[in-house]
Amino acid sequence: MSVTNLKLKDQSAPRPAAPVIAFTRSVKQATGRPLLARFAAGAANVAPLIVTLSLILVAWQIVCSAPDSSLPAPTRVLEESWELIAHPFYIGQGVDQGLFWHIAASLQRVAIGYALAALVGIALGALVGQSQLAMRGLDPIFQVLRTVPPLAWLPLSLAAFQDGTPSAIFVIFITAIWPIIINTAVGIRNIPQDYQNVAKVLRLNAFEYFGKIMLPAAAPYIFTGLRIGIGLSWLAIVAAEMLIGGVGIGFFIWDAWNSSLISDIIVALIYVGIVGFFLDRLIALVGRVVTRGTATA
Known part of the structure; x- marks a missing residue:
């Protein structure tokens, strides 16, 4: 088969429609790095809050665990309420x-x-x-x-x-x-x-x-x-x-x-x-x- 025939065969082959291409790209974007980037950004935003709450709970537990404490510790709050x-x-x-x-x-x-x-x-x-x-x-x-x-x-x-x-x-x-x-x-x-x-x-x-x-x-x-x-x-x-x-x-x-x-x-x-x-x-x-x-x- 000649080179000319190969070119004509390639040109006559059906190409994916534009909506299919757009859908494929959107799937790749949703399952690729952008999704991971968004997850990482969300985790970075939530992490300081989790760390702060953890520190508050630990400090609360330590301060209120004394026998003479007038306020209950977090573990005691969960137990009583x-x-x-x-x-x-x-x-x-x-x-x-x-x-x-x-x-x-x-x-x-x-x-x-x-x-x-x-x-x-x-x-x-x-x-x-x-x-x-x-x-x-x-x-x-x-x-x-x-x-x-x-x-x-x-x-x-x-x-x-x-x-x-x-x-x-x-x-x-x-x-x-x-x-x-x-x-x-x-x-x-x-x-x-x-x-x-x-x-x-x-x-x-x-x-x-x-x-x-x-x-x-x-x-x-x-x-x-x-x-x-x-x-x-x-x-x-x-x-x-x-x-x-x-x-x-x-x-x-x-x-x-x-x-x-x-x-x-x-x-x-x-x-x-x-x-x-x-x-x-x-x-x-x-x-x-x-x-x-x-x-x-």
Whole structure:
């Protein structure tokens, strides 16, 4: 067979389609070095956390293993509170519930109070940020009220609502609303003048300006206030539930203290910290999605 015939035969042979080539390359990339590189990067990020936690646990074990120690060591916490850890969905009588149900009750109160604070706080922040008259009339009042400790509002709310649950929700609301108002107002005041000029050129009405210009431009500031607010809400509900009683992680901690169950308190505090961390991460994730990455993580 001649060289010319060989060339013609090669040219006439079918070649893989472009999607097949792309799929093959993606498989090679997914199973090759990039995957290993990503795994190594993830391990490098997690390793410092694991080392730090290990050092904390070792130090805790050493310090609290003495016979006269007033706090239990990690091994003793596991021994004394294993039933609490192993059965978070336990359902008993009254407040005798597993930790899941206590946390769920607290999260329900936080969700209601925080949602109200977000709605009212964004609206008031937009008003204060856009109107100089409103800022002069309301901002001094806000600055005074935000310095009142959250639990100082509880007796007043109990007198007003005559019930523990709405009182706790009010404490969450009054605690979370101030950073939302302040950060929203700052975001509104920092809207670039070019955006306002565009709104004038397009002749947007008040509702269109609020939805298309004001909220998108101030969204990074708003979500900063929302992140601060969710952290304060979780702090406030734990403190408020210690006083109002009923099912809730705050009352569980106080009841464990009255029963001298220090190990149960430590387990509950770990749960509180983990839930607070995930609440903060949730608001941060929503902020990144809504603002397309402009809100800080």
